[in-house]
Amino acid sequence: MLFHIRMDVNLPSTMPPEQSAQLKADEKAMFQGLQASGKWRHIWRIAGHYANISVFDVASVEELHATLSALPLFPYMTIAIAPLCRHPSSLHEDDR
Numbered sequence: 001m002l003f004h005i006r007m008d009v010n011l012p013s014t015m016p017p018e019q020s021a022q023l024k025a026d027e028k029a030m031f032q033g034l035q036a037s038g039k040w041r042h043i044w045r046i047a048g049h050y051a052n053i054s055v056f057d058v059a060s061v062e063e064l065h066a067t068l069s070a071l072p073l074f075p076y077m078t079i080a081i082a083p084l085c086r087h088p089s090s091l092h093e094d095d096r
């Protein structure tokens with residue numbers, strides 16, 4: 001199942017720099033594992049924002065929730081999700 005996801009990260013300005021650096025390092029490590037596994041299929045930075053547009057490929061809504069809520073930055077994210085299905089006019093057979 002494919003999901004289009006926007007994640008906006010809102011770290012408190014009062015957070016100590018060492019804590020935010022550790023959170024970002026932990027997030028990057030988890031992200032790269034999920035990318036390597038194919039579950040986090042795409043990611044783009046939204047220009048001008050501490051936010052990304054991503055495409056997740058997971059087996060279920062439950063897996064999506066478990067994956068997102070395990071991210072180190074999850075407590076500081078606003079997340080918007082849209083489920084995706086293949087467009088009938090698409091030339092790409094792997095759009096699913």
Ligand SMILES: O=C(O)C[C@H]1C=CC(=O)O1
Pocket residue numbers: 007009027028029031050051052073
């Ligand atoms: O930077 C972000 O957009 C937040 C998050 C997503 C992947 C990652 O490494 O950090």
